[in-house]
Structure formats: structure tokens, C-alpha cells
Amino acid sequence: MTRARGRRRVLLVVTALALLAGSSVVAVGAASRRAQAAADPLIAGLRERALASDVALQVVSSLTSEVGPRPAGSAADARAVSWAMATLQKLGFDNVHSEPVTVPHWVRGEETGEIVAPWPQRMSLCALGGSGGTPEEGITAEVASFPTLEALQAAPAEQVQGKIVFLDRRMERTRDERGYGEAVVIRRDGAATAGKKGALAVLIRSVGTGSHRFPHTGGTRYGDGPKVPAAALAGPDADLLARQLASGQPVRFHLRLTSRVLADEPSANVIAEVRGATHPDEIVLLGAHLDSWDLGTGAIDDGAGVAIVTAAAKLIAGQPRRPARTVRVVLFANEEFGLSGARAYATAHADELPHHVLAIEADLGAAKTWAFRATASQTGVAFLRSLAPDLQPLGIVWEDRPALGGADLSPLVPARVPFADLFQDASEYFDIHHTADDTLDKIDPSSLAQNVTAYALLAWRVADSDVELGPAPEPPPN
Numbered sequence: 001m002t003r004a005r006g007r008r009r010v011l012l013v014v015t016a017l018a019l020l021a022g023s024s025v026v027a028v029g030a031a032s033r034r035a036q037a038a039a040d041p042l043i044a045g046l047r048e049r050a051l052a053s054d055v056a057l058q059v060v061s062s063l064t065s066e067v068g069p070r071p072a073g074s075a076a077d078a079r080a081v082s083w084a085m086a087t088l089q090k091l092g093f094d095n096v097h098s099e100p101v102t103v104p105h106w107v108r109g110e111e112t113g114e115i116v117a118p119w120p121q122r123m124s125l126c127a128l129g130g131s132g133g134t135p136e137e138g139i140t141a142e143v144a145s146f147p148t149l150e151a152l153q154a155a156p157a158e159q160v161q162g163k164i165v166f167l168d169r170r171m172e173r174t175r176d177e178r179g180y181g182e183a184v185v186i187r188r189d190g191a192a193t194a195g196k197k198g199a200l201a202v203l204i205r206s207v208g209t210g211s212h213r214f215p216h217t218g219g220t221r222y223g224d225g226p227k228v229p230a231a232a233l234a235g236p237d238a239d240l241l242a243r244q245l246a247s248g249q250p251v252r253f254h255l256r257l258t259s260r261v262l263a264d265e266p267s268a269n270v271i272a273e274v275r276g277a278t279h280p281d282e283i284v285l286l287g288a289h290l291d292s293w294d295l296g297t298g299a300i301d302d303g304a305g306v307a308i309v310t311a312a313a314k315l316i317a318g319q320p321r322r323p324a325r326t327v328r329v330v331l332f333a334n335e336e337f338g339l340s341g342a343r344a345y346a347t348a349h350a351d352e353l354p355h356h357v358l359a360i361e362a363d364l365g366a367a368k369t370w371a372f373r374a375t376a377s378q379t380g381v382a383f384l385r386s387l388a389p390d391l392q393p394l395g396i397v398w399e400d401r402p403a404l405g406g407a408d409l410s411p412l413v414p415a416r417v418p419f420a421d422l423f424q425d426a427s428e429y430f431d432i433h434h435t436a437d438d439t440l441d442k443i444d445p446s447s448l449a450q451n452v453t454a455y456a457l458l459a460w461r462v463a464d465s466d467v468e469l470g471p472a473p474e475p476p477p478n
Contacts, residue, residue, distance in 0.1 A: 042319060043390055046460060049315060050453035056311035057445050059087065060304055060366075064297040064440045071294045072334035073105025073265035080290050084270040084306075084331050091314050093272035093329070101344040103267040103334040106130050108294060109258030113203075113231060115244060116140060117252040123241070124234040125203070126295065128187060129219040129337050131259045132227030134201065138256030139164065139229065141200050145245050149185050152193055161198030164253050165190070166205075168242055173209040175427050176371075177364070177404075183207050184218070191220045191230035201229040201255050205238035210431035213237065217293050217434045219337050229257045267291075267333040269341045274313055276463065277322035283352065284327050284463045285359040285417075286313055286455060287408050289335030296438030300429065304443060304451075305362035306331055312455035316463065323463035325357060332408045335363070339407060346411035353415035358462050358469055360420050360455065361406030365433075366443040367425040369454045372396050375403040376418035380469030384420060390457045394450055396422070416471035422454045 063083060070080040081098060088096045106129055113123040144163040146152040152165065167186040172179035184207050191202045206216035215234040233241065244251050270290060276282065288305030292298025313329045333341030346353070358376075372391055374384040388398040403421040405413070412419075432438050462469070 043457065046315060046319060046456055047393070047453055049318070050312070050456045051449050053311060053315060053449065053452065054445070055314055056307035056448050056452045057443070059310050060299060060307035060443060060448070061440060062087065063303045063306060064299045068297045069294045070290065070292050070298060071106070072103040072267065072291050072337045072340070073262070074294070077103070077265070077267055077291055081268045081270060084290055088270065088272040088310070088329070091310065092317065093313065094275045096272045098268035098270050099344065099348055101267045101269055101333040101341045102264050103340045104337055105262040105265045106337065107260055107262060109133065109260060111231060111257050111259070113253065113255045115241065115251060116254050118247065118249045119244060121240060123237045124213050124215055125231045125237065126215040126217045127257045127259045128191065128204075128230040128232055129217055129293065130222070130261070131191070131220060131230040131257060133259045134229045134255060134257050138254055139200050140252060140254045143203070143241070143245065143251045143253050145242070149190055149193060152190070155197070157197045160194060163199055164201045164203060164255065165194040165199045166203045166241060166245070168205050168238060170205060171207055171209055171430065173427060173430070175425055176423060177426055179209070180207065180426070180430055187218050187220055187232065189221070191228055192222045192225040195222065195226040195228040199228055202231070203241070203253070203255070204230070204232050206232040206235055208235065208430045208433060208435065210435070211235055212431075212437065214432070214435035214437050217295055229255060229259070231255060231257060267340070269333050269345055270331040272313070272329045274317045274322065274327040276324050276326040278324045279466070280326050281355055282325040283356045284325055284459050285330055285356055286327065286459055287330045287332060287359065287361045287406070288363060289341070289408055290331040291334050291336055293336055293434050295434070295436040296432070297440065298438060299440045300365040300438050300442055301433055302335070302363050304366035304448065307448065308362040308451045308455055311452045312459055315452070315456040316460050319460065323460060324466065325463040327459050327463050335408050339411065342408040342411045346415070350415070353412060353417055356412065356415075356417045358418050358420055359405070359409050359412055360422065360458065361409050362451070362455065363406050363408070364424040364426055365429040366448045366451065367427070367429060368447045368450045369394070369396050369422045369424050371399045371421070371423040373399045373401050373403045373421040373423065374419065375405065375472050376469040377471060379467070380418050383465070383467045383469060387458065387461050390461060391454055394454055396454055413475050416474065418469040418472045420458060422451070422458065424451065
């Protein structure tokens with residue numbers, strides 16, 4: 001999973017002011033909404049059916065078993081699109097279709113690395129997405145270590161030139177994504193920064209929290225810099241390299257990657273709807289991404305999200321009556337390696353975006369949702385906050401903080417589409433995120449059902465209302 005954090009962090013400040021300004025509005029109708037939540041048989045029935053449903057588990061099991069890893073541009077990516085079309089049609093959705101997206105195609109190839117001096121050791125590592133390859137015989141050079149990206153940026157070129165740079169930034173474990181947001185810069189920008197200073201290659205400590213010997217992949221970006229080979233070390237191997245460096249003796253490393261970028265390939269966003277009964281042109285978007293990295297089977301990232309939004313929409317379709325507004329499921333192409341699908345959707349649906357009442361993304365695994373946030377107009381925030389009693393029985397609390405939205409929703413920010421976050425517990429998510437350990441057995445069925453229930457309840461409430469939630473606050477200039 002990648003997220004466009006920089007722009008959204010600024011958006012948080014702007015939206016927080018809107019939340020404070022609207023605090024007097026929030027209490028309006030709260031008591032009556034609590035009573036309605038307790039008495040509404042449609043809500044009670046939806047909650048009961050959702051908690052008992054196994055549709056989400058069936059969906060993610062099918063995706064991971066029948067398609068498996070599905071990196072952008074690969075043959076498995078094309079199979080995933082076909083799988084999604086067939087699955088959504090079988091579930092009986094309206095307007096199931098695909099929309100073409102062109103995606104990059106990067107191939108991992110072979111990847112090996114070892115410390116050759118002072119004390120030889122084989123290392124567990126993986127190439128970062130988009131990495132350039134080494135010469136066929138590999139690269140052997142002295143290691144120059146830096147604790148942060150900022151330290152590398154400040155270093156004179158002579159400390160870097162002709163060396164393999166090691167970025168030893170440890171990620172903090174947090175319940176939200178804060179630790180990831182702070183650490184991911186080494187993966188995203190480390191190779192470009194080191195390459196411009198003359199480094200031969202880059203190693204990073206994996207951006208993850210697990211102690212097992214699984215390296216974490218993820219995209220790196222070069223811009224106009226040289227495409228130096230870039231790899232992530234498993235946490236224990238990063239520790240080992242750091243200990244050898246701490247000895248004070250020069251450390252030499254041999255790295256061989258055969259990664260390469262191939263020609264772009266066709267892919268698609270896959271879309272399905274529960275058409276609204278009276279306001280079908282007004283849209284509540286439930287999004288997740290269909291692609292994955294290639295090491296595991298993409299169960300938590302983002303097979304779980306695909307399952308959550310699909311099952312939630314299916315439950316809404318099974319209500320005794322249709323909601324007033326349309327609920328639209330969007331399974332985005334290529335989130336992991338450039339947001340190709342998200343950008344294509346924003347372009348293709350530009351005329352529709354003013355009618356997107358709310359957008360919610362599921363892309364943080366399958367652990368239980370614990371917090372509920374929103375970025376919307378003052379009236380919209382007040383309405384969404386009034387729905388908290390629907391979610392409280394699930395252990396979900398309202399937070400007076402702006403929603404982050406998610407990476408695939410970031411291209412909708414300029415259109416001021418309102419967002420909501422159903423924030424899942426990320427305490428253990430980054431133990432296996434982007435690793436070979438991202439497999440179906442990591443998903444707890446009861447936690448998955450709790451997420452489906454939350455998404456279904458929130459989407460139903462918004463889709464069956466006539467409250468205008470937008471526009472969201474004006475985004476700050478870049």
C-alpha cells in the first residue's frame with residue numbers, strides 16, 4: 001500500500017479548522033439520531049446480517065487462491081481483472097464493467113546480497129519496486145551508512161560516491177499509520193537521493209515492524225535521477241549489517257539484482273454498482289485496489305479491502321429496499337506502483353465528481369476498525385458524526401480529526417470530494433505488509449466481518465440520506 005501523505009498532511013491542518021468551526025453544528029439532531037439508530041430495523045437487520053456473512057471471506061479466499069500475487073502489468077494482473085468482472089457479475093451487481101488503464105510493468109528478476117567483509121554473511125533482501133538492475137556479475141563496494149534520509153541529503157558527495165548506501169531508519173509500531181508515514185521516505189526517495197550523489201546502489205532497512213526474516217518490498221521513485229539498484233533488507237539482516245558497521249572496520253557488500261522495466265501494459269479499473277432508487281446520479285464510492293506486490297498473495301494488501309467493499313455493497317443490495325443514492329464499488333488498478341487506476345478514474349469521471357457524495361477506501365488490512373473520521377463540509381461532518389451510534393456497538397469511536405482518504409482517493413482531493421475513514425488497527429499490519437508472509441491465513445474472519453459491517457452501515461446511511469456532505473475544504477496549493 002502507498003499513500004500520498006505529504007499533500008494530505010497539509011490538508012489535515014486546513015480541515016481541522018473546518019472541524020472546529022463546525023463544532024456547534026455537530027450536536028444538532030444527535031439525540032434523535034441516537035434514538036433512530038437504536039430503533040431503525042433496517043440498521044439492526046443490516047448489522048446482524050453483516051456480522052454473520054462470510055461473503056468477504058469467500059471473496060478474498062477466491063482472489064488469493066485463484067489469482068494470487070498480481071503485480072501491475074503482469075499476466076496475473078490481467079487475470080485479476082477477469083476474476084473481478086466475473087465475481088461482481090456473479091454477485092448480482094448493477095453496471096459491472098471495466099475501464100481501461102495503462103500501467104507500468106516492472107519485473108523483479110533474481111536478487112541476492114551478501115556481506116563479503118569483514119565477516120561474510122548471506123543476506124535476506126528484495127528489490128524495491130522499480131529498481132534498476134546491477135550488471136550481470138553484480139556490484140561489490142564499501143557500505144556508507146546513514147540513519148535517516150535527511151542525514152544522507154546533508155552528506156557531502158565524497159561520502160557517498162562509489163559506495164553502496166545503507167539507510168538504517170527503523171519504523172515505529174503505531175496503531176495508526178503514523179510510523180509508516182515517517183519511515184517510508186527512505187524507500188520512496190532514498191535511491192534517488194543516493195544516486196544523485198554518486199552511489200552505486202542503495203540498501204534500506206525494510207519499512208516494516210516485523211522481526212521475522214522477511215524483507216518488505218514497495219515502490220521507489222527516481223524522478224530524473226540515475227536508476228541505481230535498490231533493495232530492502234529484512235529487519236534481522238539490517239541489524240546484522242548495522243553491527244558489522246559498528247565494529248569500525250570497513251564493510252563491503254556484494255549485491256546482484258536483475259530487475260528491469262518492461263513496456264507498459266493494458267489493465268483496468270473494475271466497477272460495479274448498487275443503483276440508487278431516487279438519486280442514482282449521486283454516488284457513494286467504496287474503493288480498494290486490485291493489484292498487489294509479487295512476494296505474497298496480496299491477502300491483506302489489498303485482497304482484504306477488495307473483499308470488504310464488495311461484501312459491504314452486496315449487503316446493501318440485499319436490504320429490503322434500495323438506497324436513494326448509488327453505491328459504487330471501484331477496484332483500482334496499480335495502486336502499488338503509481339496510482340495509475342486512481343488517476344484514470346479521476347480523469348474519466350471528472351464531470352461526475354461533484355456528485356460523489358462520499359468516498360471511503362479500504363486499504364489497511366483486515367484488523368478491526370477502531371476509529372471513524374471525516375473530511376467534509378461543516379454540515380457533512382456534523383451528519384457523519386451523528387452516525388457514530390450506528391458504529392459504537394462495533395467498538396468504533398468517533399474522532400474529531402480529518403480523514404486521510406487513502407492513496408487511491410488522493411486524485412479526488414482537487415474536486416473536493418468528501419472522505420470518511422474507517423480506521424483499522426495497524427499495530428500488526430506492517431509486520432507482514434509487502435512481504436512473502438502476506439497470505440490468507442493472516443486474516444481473522446471475525447475481524448473481517450466487523451469491517452464489512454462498519455462499511456455497510458456507513459455507506460447505507462449516507463446513500464439512503466439526502467444530506468449534502470460536500471464540498472470538502474479547499475485543498476491547499478502544492
